[in-house]
Amino acid sequence: ATTDGLGGAASFNAPSDVAITPDGTRLVVTDMGGHVVRLVVLETQDVGPGVERRTIPVGRVTTLAGQSGSPGFTDGTGLLARFNAPAGVSCNADNLRCHVADTGNFRIRTVSLSDQQVVTVAGSGADLSADGDGTTASFGRVTGIDAAQHGDIALVSEHHRIRIVDLDNGNVHTVAGSAQGMADHTGTLAMFSEPLHVSVSPDAYTALVTDA
Incomplete structure (x- = not known):
């Protein structure tokens, strides 16, 4: 099973590859056994507008895209997208996108780091x-x-x-x-x-x- 959380409270299921975003603030992980793409915060981040602004601490693990334990093939946003045993991952120099080798689906998918949109680009x-x-x-x-x-x-x-x-x-x-x-x-x-x-x-x- 995969569990989002802070530090040791988070869990992974056969993580396969990692990529550091070009700005050095986040680690992108392909969780092959969980069929999801995860984010690990490497630097404290303040996100959100005005009074809704919140701090994300170092070590916080969240799911960027896909649904844990639900393999499939669907383009979409965040948890609505589906992967099947994602393996390799690499981030663009523009710090906006990461590319995922969706191994079980025989496809290359792109995940937006800003809005979590997943799009199939090839395969x-x-x-x-x-x-x-x-x-x-x-x-x-x-x-x-x-x-x-x-x-x-x-x-x-x-x-x-x-x-x-x-x-x-x-x-x-x-x-x-x-x-x-x-x-x-x-x-x-x-x-x-x-x-x-x-x-x-x-x-x-x-x-x-x-x-x-």
Whole structure:
């Protein structure tokens, strides 16, 4: 079970990945077993207007999106959204959005840090590997994700490929990998075997991949 709360009073269910928001004030956690995305406060925050203003203390854990113990696939706001075993997470440099590898749904979802709106940006839901635009593309299970400084998303999946999602137009294309194997080469002539994580360099010209 997952429980929101302060410090040790909170509980998680198989947390899979974490990302610090660019301003350093919050930690975003994908709670894979709970099927939710959580927030952990790293700096005391004062929120709300006027007399309704309140202080959120360091260590407070809240649910950003999804319903604990209720896997599914639904875009929506906050607790109305549904995820299925969310795994990887990475936050945009604009400090406004985080991108989630919704592993059980074979999709990439974006969560707004301001209004908790969840939107599907890519993935058809099919356990395949196919390039295309937005929800016409397919990934299979995405295990690792990273947002580049300029906004594109790099991801790795069980289909042994490194993919890029262009958030400006939704296009998804393969930059490296094809069939399963181990081979250094250029682009799709290279081969991976179940890559797990990806990290994009600050200049967005290079990505480091852990190849399981």
